Amino acid sequence: GKRHLADLMSKKRQKRDLTESGYMAFSKDVLRWRLIGEGYSSQLTIDEQRYIFRLAFRMWSEVSPLEFVEDTWSPLEDVDIKLGFGTGRHLGCNQKFDGTGQEFAHAWFLGDIHFDDDEHFTGPSSHTGISLLKVAVHEIGHVLGLPHIYRPGSIMQPSYLPYESSFEMDWTDRKAIQHLYGGCRGRFSTVFDWIRKEKTPYGDIRIRFNTYFMRDGWYWLYENRNNRTRYGDPVALQIGWHGIPSDGVDAYVHVWSTKREAVYFFRGLQFWRYDNENDRVFRHDSEGRQYPRLISEGFPGIPSPIDSAFYDRRDSHIYFFRRTQVYAFSVETNSLASGFPKHIRDVFPPVESGDHPDGSIDAAYYSYSHNALFLLKGTRFWRVVGSLERWRRPFLPRNGLMPHKEVDQQWFDICDVHPTSLKV
């Protein structure tokens, strides 16, 4: 007992005391885990076991501000969460397992996870036995501080439900973990609705859109109808956007008028034109110009690099933002509009004095879900007063910025994962 106690006491688990909710939680955001060598399962290869645990941790990372890294090198007491398999009396634990059937695992609060190796654990691709992935996600939920939740669909139900293929974390489980650790916040490189045309079987043209949030070299598809990101995001840019810089872009512009349509990505001094049909950047365009091209060449009078940009269909101008200035560029005359550049504050005045991003806008995003233009900076956004709104409330300034809100209060679960688990 003494050795065990000494080992126990040596763990300086930093805890976040959430007395208002009565729960404890880890106080740091990057947690280390390890499948301990004396606790390998005899049923799956070691690589399979580690892959499944890496995926299980990643699933919690996709819905919380926590990040998890597999640590196979530090001294054991520096590892926050240790996982191991055993049977009967196991791994120095005082809760012995009961053999095949019934209890398949247990977890220690802010601590370790034990799996009963007498159970028939299987990998994600199998539909027999007990899914090790589901059990691991459940037990990690306990370690992070979640109790059993008796709600159909919750991953934290005490009993194991036979394998459903699309096992994911639902809204309430996500809010339960965010209740302990907060929402996911951070600045974005750009945000946009990607629009493209599709021909229906009857020959009609359907126009569809998807919403994307990009941060450095990663992106999320945001499912507005489900108020969350696509399961399994973020993914690396080059997986979904072929040919744009793999470490990220500054801005996205979709020029769309009756006469022309073009999609551009901007990064540094250059810009790329995107081929929606073939889902990759153009090497050359119809005029034979090679890409990437210089911004100063393609958009005379526009400085680079830019912070963000958007195309306004009402006046057929691209608005480029750079520091505290905004540049209106006419795509008809291919030149800077007269009177520009102007201060952002003059073109987009605050509705509430003092509540304004001032400059260095991260993203200017026109949302087809909200029928509104948003300026994003850091973890905040300002909605631009629309013409319909001004028709109802004429006292509102043209292009006025409504008081800011927090991005994670309108778009949910846009969470980073640790770089080591991004490829999972």
Add this chain to the structure above:
Amino acid sequence: EKLFHNRDHSDMQIPKSHRAPVITDEYEAELFLSRYGFIKPPQQEEIQMKQTDISFSDDFLDDFQTAIQEGTSVPLSRDIPETSHGEVHKSESESQAFVSALTEFQMVSGLPVTGVFDDATKDAMNKPRCGVPDKEIVPNPHVVTESIGGLELENSWNETFNEIDGNNTENSIIGNSSNSSEGDILNFNDTESLLTISNDTHKNNSLGNPTGNSSWTSSQSQPLQN
């Protein structure tokens, strides 16, 4: 590395001792209910009395005291002491405790609430499950914040969830275009050209199921205290 047996255990004769005991009678059901926290442990002072019954060496107690000061706690075994079957004589209060625990288990498990150890309850108790108690087992006297499991917590927990849930239904139609959401044909009023846009199921997008509404029940468990 070499695997010790087939994945589906087909080449293994699982020794009886390695099979979880099937719950067949009320005695085992009671063990199950107390193991997972549905039957409250005897009062706190009795537990302390038991602790003083067991003689600890001084330095272990010192360690134990230190452990207490540092906010860690030595895990108390939850193994129920082995006793032979049939010795159990239930007093009236114990029978009531058993029935109310059984009722609560049936309720949270979505079973018909009969208060009787019926077949449905027996099946549910023999299903594979997580070993973390559904309720706080031993209110850990030394780590107060972790042992809050009382009603006030459930209420606060419920409040939080009802509030979030309420927001969720409001938010499912977000923004000022309250009559539109992805997948519908959207009419844009902000632009001179009337466009109809509908949402896309993007190239490699696997559309998940919409998040269900949650009917939040009150009782909840505490993970094992470390």
